[in-house]
Amino acid sequence: MLLKLKYDSRSVRAPVISKVAIEENALINIIEAKVEPRFGEIVVEVDDEIAERVAEKFKKYGVEVRKLTKSIEKSEKCVDCGACISVCPTGVFERGEDDRIVVNEVKCIRCGFCVGVCPLNALKLPE
Amino acid sequence: MKTVEEINEKIREGNVNVVTALEMKEIVAELGAKEAAKEVDVVTTGTFGAMCSSGAFFNFGHSDPPIKMQRVWLNDVEAYTGIAAVDAYLGVTQLSETLGMEYGGAHVIEDLVRGKEVELRATAYGTDCYPRKEIVTEISLEDVNQAVMVNPRNAYQRYRAATNSSDRVLRTYMGTLLPNFGNVTYAGVGELSPLNNDPEYRTIGVGTRIFLGGAKGYVIGEGTQHSPPFGTLMVKGNLKEMKPEYLRAATFPGYGVTLFVGIGIPIPILDEEMAKATAITDDKIETVIIDFGVPRRDRPIVKRVTYAELKSGKVEINGEDVRVSPLSSYYMSKKIAEELKRMIERGEFFLTMPVERIPQKEVFKPMRQREIKVVKSVMSSPAITISPEASIEEAARILIENEINHLPVVNERGELIGIVTSWDIAKAVARGKIGKVEDIMTRKVITTTMEEPIEIAARKMEQHEISALPVVDKDNKVVGIVSSEDLSKLLAR
Numbered sequence: 001m002l003l004k005l006k007y008d009s010r011s012v013r014a015p016v017i018s019k020v021a022i023e024e025n026a027l028i029n030i031i032e033a034k035v036e037p038r039f040g041e042i043v044v045e046v047d048d049e050i051a052e053r054v055a056e057k058f059k060k061y062g063v064e065v066r067k068l069t070k071s072i073e074k075s076e077k078c079v080d081c082g083a084c085i086s087v088c089p090t091g092v093f094e095r096g097e098d099d100r101i102v103v104n105e106v107k108c109i110r111c112g113f114c115v116g117v118c119p120l121n122a123l124k125l126p127e
Numbered sequence: 128m129k130t131v132e133e134i135n136e137k138i139r140e141g142n143v144n145v146v147t148a149l150e151m152k153e154i155v156a157e158l159g160a161k162e163a164a165k166e167v168d169v170v171t172t173g174t175f176g177a178m179c180s181s182g183a184f185f186n187f188g189h190s191d192p193p194i195k196m197q198r199v200w201l202n203d204v205e206a207y208t209g210i211a212a213v214d215a216y217l218g219v220t221q222l223s224e225t226l227g228m229e230y231g232g233a234h235v236i237e238d239l240v241r242g243k244e245v246e247l248r249a250t251a252y253g254t255d256c257y258p259r260k261e262i263v264t265e266i267s268l269e270d271v272n273q274a275v276m277v278n279p280r281n282a283y284q285r286y287r288a289a290t291n292s293s294d295r296v297l298r299t300y301m302g303t304l305l306p307n308f309g310n311v312t313y314a315g316v317g318e319l320s321p322l323n324n325d326p327e328y329r330t331i332g333v334g335t336r337i338f339l340g341g342a343k344g345y346v347i348g349e350g351t352q353h354s355p356p357f358g359t360l361m362v363k364g365n366l367k368e369m370k371p372e373y374l375r376a377a378t379f380p381g382y383g384v385t386l387f388v389g390i391g392i393p394i395p396i397l398d399e400e401m402a403k404a405t406a407i408t409d410d411k412i413e414t415v416i417i418d419f420g421v422p423r424r425d426r427p428i429v430k431r432v433t434y435a436e437l438k439s440g441k442v443e444i445n446g447e448d449v450r451v452s453p454l455s456s457y458y459m460s461k462k463i464a465e466e467l468k469r470m471i472e473r474g475e476f477f478l479t480m481p482v483e484r485i486p487q488k489e490v491f492k493p494m495r496q497r498e499i500k501v502v503k504s505v506m507s508s509p510a511i512t513i514s515p516e517a518s519i520e521e522a523a524r525i526l527i528e529n530e531i532n533h534l535p536v537v538n539e540r541g542e543l544i545g546i547v548t549s550w551d552i553a554k555a556v557a558r559g560k561i562g563k564v565e566d567i568m569t570r571k572v573i574t575t576t577m578e579e580p581i582e583i584a585a586r587k588m589e590q591h592e593i594s595a596l597p598v599v600d601k602d603n604k605v606v607g608i609v610s611s612e613d614l615s616k617l618l619a620r
Contacts, residue, residue, distance in 0.1 A: 079175070079375055079377075079387055079456045079458075079459055080456045080457070080458035080459060081176070081387075081453060081454055081455060081456045082452050082453040082454070082456075082457075083302045083303070083312065083452050083453075083454055084452070085440070085450065085451070085452045085453070086305075086309075086310035086311065086312065086449075086450040086451055086452035087302075087303055087305060087310060087452070091450075095440070095453075095457070098458065099456075099457040099458040099461060100458050101458075116303075116380050117302065117303045117380060119177065119302070119377035119378060119379050119380075119385075119387075119454075120375065120377050120387075121378065
């Protein structure tokens with residue numbers, strides 16, 4: 001599961017991810033990070049089973065947590081060309097049996113790179 | 128042996144046997160070409176991909192008082208008016224003057240085909256016969272006299288696939304290319320594509336009736352840049368009859384606007400030879416993967432591949448599996464071949480033989496140029512350089528004495544290891560930093576070479592927001608320096 005962590009000016013200076021990883025014995029994969037002197041936004045991936053308690057721990061250390069459950073969405077504007085297939089780092093897009101483009105939502109890590117690649121502007125990353 | 132007249136008679140009688148190109152591969156594999164030729168009358172092909180060399184002629188009718196349009200815009204996208212008073216040609220890649228790459232000629236065409244109104248704005252110099260100097264109005268496809276799609280180059284038989292050896296993401300007409308051979312993109316639908324099923328152009332030629340954008344259209348000749356086996360077609364059709372499903376405006380990010388065009392061509396199976404031709408499979412259709420990391424006309428070939436390999440979704444480059452993206456829609460291409468098959472079966476579409484063959488041999492020449500200016504001709508040489516051990520004061524003195532802003536830093540062998548600019552020194556001074564050049568120099572230096580065209584050097588500076596490039600030889604030794612002022616003097620002319 002993907003968690004979006006929001007740090008304020010205080011929590012952004014603490015090694016929160018390391019603390020949570022050690023204390024919860026959790027593997028935390030950083031997908032996206034934007035860290036500034038007084039603020040930070042990090043997207044991490046953790047196993048579904050431990051997501052709940054990892055999220056609670058982050059909250060305890062003063063980090064705001066939001067679960068990212070929505071993945072990339074393909075609209076009816078799609079013409080099934082496949083320009084998205086090779087740019088996705090996790091292989092979300094595939095050509096299906098009938099040659100239409102299939103979206104494997106569970107693989108999406110919400111990096112958003114494909115949104116700026118689609119010639120038909122048919123991909124959106126819902127908040 | 129069959130003739131097109133005999134096939135058309137069968138269409139009229141309702142007992143024609145039409146199959147798609149994909150079905151034909153299986154039939155020939157099963158029955159052999161000779162039997163398949165007796166069995167099958169028509170093979171339908173299809174393709175649906177971005178075709179930049181497309182557009183439409185319009186005749187808007189005359190205003191009162193009349194105007195001889197000198198310039199005309201449809202939804203802020205300019206069309207070409209260097210023809211009669213109210214005739215214009217709108218190209219699909221032309222960009223909106225207000226929205227840029229978000230909206231272009233292709234979008235205007237799609238909007239019109241969807242039945243929407245667009246704003247027409249025109250200006251003129253005014254004459255005795257055409258006194259009006261400007262007009263702004265709304266038009267739809269119903270309002271104009273003619274709207275004729277005329278596409279100078281469509282339906283590429285095959286196309287060079289693309290990859291990128293450079294270290295940055297490239298935004299190209301072949302889509303987004305990831306750095307370090309991160310992906311491959313290719314266009315065309317191989318064995319389903321019209322010209323691959325008639326590679327000698329026996330039945331596809333001037334006058335061939337085709338499916339274009341959901342309506343009937345015609346081949347009017349070979350397309351521009353036609354060079355078999357990279358054959359192309361010039362086509363026309365009535366935009367008023369077309370369907371939006373088969374004409375889709377698109378933007379290739381960082382490149383521009385284009386139009387996905389749907390084309391289907393029926394191929395009459397006149398004899399065994401035609402049955403054999405339409406049995407072609409992807410593993411027999413070859414192309415090359417070229418490197419867009421080299422920004423030159425003749426991009427190096429990375430690998431030879433077949434459409435079967437490309438279609439598999441992975442190709443090997445330098446020992447690694449690289450993922451492949453198609454840019455043409457197989458789904459839509461199949462749909463077009465099937466739709467055309469239905470139209471023929473229902474007796475709505477009859478075949479034609481070409482009135483003239485298109486060339487089976489043709490060379491695609493490069494542009495004749497006066498000269499290609501290279502960095503060597505404009506660089507300052509030798510470049511004034513400095514050692515990494517030198518003091519910041521020393522660097523400042525050299526910059527001032529020579530009235531320059533950039534100092535390449537070289538080691539004792541003359542190899543480039545960094546660069547300091549007057550701005551780096553100003554920053555160091557402002558922060559009270561004293562020390563050596565190596566403490567403040569930039570280590571990742573963007574460079575050029577003596578033989579690099581100046582346009583490419585200029586683009587490097589623009590992309591990295593810098594104003595000079597050290598010129599290095601193959602051993603990374605500094606042989607000169609070129610600044611944006613040196614280049615702008617030449618490029619502005």
